[in-house]
Amino acid sequence: MKKITVTAIALSMAMAMTGCSGNSTETTAASEAETTAAETSAAETSAAETSAAETSAAEAGEVSVMTYEEYMAAELDSKVVIEASVQAKQSWWEDKATVYAQDEDGAYFLYNMACSEEDYEKLVPGATIQVTGYKTEWSGEVEIIDATFEFVDGEFIAEPFDATELLGKDELIDHQNQLATFKGLTVEPAGKDADGNDVAFLYNWDGSGSEGDDLYFNVSYNGQTYSFVVESYLCDASSDVYAAVKALEIGQTIDAEGFLYWYEGVNPHITSVTVAE
């Protein structure tokens, strides 16, 4: 009896060990799968709910696709529907995309638009989308928020418009968010380093940042100095423009290209810098 009991217990333990081992693997796999599923589900739910809430709100008043002129004339906080082509993507986080878009008449900044990661990959320059959201203004930047979108036929890549002569002029705001180019600018000191020497760029506006943060640099044209920024969500530390700005030297003449973003005044998000020969 004892032998058999011991054998049975040993068998139980062996099976338990095997079971635990197998169970461990299975549980880990299952747990990971469940976690992944939960995360996916959470993301999908969040996007779907946001989308549903927005759709529901949008249903409150149907609006047909607007021209750029109609969009500009629309009141703040009103529902807007536009069609435009993607020019650049700034960021995607948790099913929200921030995008620069433009049509032949003007440009749009689409802030935190509901967007799956899969669709974000398809938001390539030129891709045309119909966007439904709300027009708003944040610190002078007119933009569309709480938006949803769908892909539509069409492709448009904007040619940068030369905004050099509009620097410092009120008319510049008429081109808000457009891809623009500035030519023949002179690099000015952006601040000082720890030793008190002038530097051509700063990490963050006051030098409080580090590699990977926004780069600020100053340029002058016709005796006036302007602050430009390489927005690190749009062009990160691995981008050509990030490297180009870090290589700038005070006094150099440069051409720059970027989007006419606004924050309490023009705050161009620079995407390309070329040092003149």
Add this chain to the structure above:
Amino acid sequence: MIRWKRLFPLFLGAACSVFLAGCHGSRETEAFQPPETFDETKTYEITFWAKNDTNKRQTDIYKKAIEDFQALYPNITVNLRLYTDYGKIYNDVITNISTGTTPNVCITYPDHIATYLTGDNVVVPLDALSEDPEFGLGGSRLKFDGPGKEDLIPEFLKECTVNGRTYAMPFMRSTEACYINKTYVEKLGYTLPETLTWDFIWEVSEAAAKKDENGVYKINGQKVMIPFIYKSTDNMMIQMLRQKGAGYSTPSGEIQLFNDTTRELLSSIAGHAGTGAFSTFKISSYPANFLNAGQCVFAIDSTAGATWMGAGAPLSDIAEDARVDFETEIMPIPQFDPEHPQMISQGPSVCIFNKEDPGEVMASWLFTQYLLTNQVQTAYARTEGYVPVTSMAQDSAEYQDYLSRAGEDDDDFYKIKIQASMLLLSNTGNTFVTPVFNGSASLRDAAGQLIESVTKSVRRKETVDDAYMDHLFDDVASLYHLDEVKAQTSGKTDLGPLPWTARVLVGGLILSWVLILLWAFRDILKKRTQNH
């Protein structure tokens, strides 16, 4: 200049999925056991993830602290990584927990620590380390004059307690304050009361929202006026509920946010947003930009943002020619019960992440304590409307001298900044913090989202009524997975069907025991038969 760019979205999905799942997949580390001593012959390289308010003075202080610390402990190298956003630190820490690459020392919020703690032995409890007579707080073998435990402001230290254990040291503390254009208040025919009340703020704000027939605001002659603007609407809701004695959450994590008082508050806020008397940072912009341009009467923001607030503010994002002159007043946030003021306590704390080498953790602990020395505390507190977290620093001659010089200039001695610090110093006993649990960070976000949503909705001319509130509560609870937080803390979780190996195991065990019992029964029967 640009103070901050708009921050990343709130990492909603990441945060939610983490608090639901915990920090699964984190590499397990043995629980930290303090070594008997600290080996100074061994070299250690530690990383410090620090948050600053996009303020070069603050980053310079971090750098100097590291330099001075390394001079005392040449065997320890501290690598600094700078952040300007708590949310980004939180997100990066979570990512690095799973790969076992957390920093050694990290600026954090207790809400975030609660999430980090879902991983095993990820964050080092500091109770035993603090008590160590040699290397603990005020320890005999420290190479600097660090604070003893009794020198830490008890309210601030208590905020770093999660589940009864101390998981962080407070680093700086702030609260919220109301920055006021007193000139406008008086121009409207009002006098600031001794204690601000919500009724007073709403009444004056409604008066300031009046326009003339051309759409120009009467109070400032401009096309723009947001009489009352709030930076952190999560704090707004939390403090209103607290002052009302209404529910928010229990310490164990039961969600109480969605209650009748919340509905009443949201209805009131919606009414004032509808008249244009109220808006928020997320919807409009930084309160300082409106206040300094004469486009706001009441701006509520952190005392840690005081250098940006007011007519003489040393820092400003708006053009010089857009700034207007006015008399600036700073007061505690409005109250429902002026006799019993209540305001939130906030500000950075420092936690230490566990590592395989206890010596590395000790090096982190030494550096953490160095951040509490007078030289670091007083220097950092002067950069904004912060207060030091030790009585040692608060009572120091240097800090007292600094406080006494409010208004000497509009830079280091900027009056509003120093008054902001004094506001907290004189109200430390009136501060509170919200319960910390796995999911409390999401609850905080949800509280703010309720205000943001109703404000947006009325601006869009949507109807905000009971049905809207029902829908909003459901949406927000679901979006932030708060229904699941409750289930997590008070209910049983359906873990789904057992995997096949588990089923085989259980079956095998049952079969074995049945065989054993049958055999035993057979034995008994056999013996009985033999006896007869």
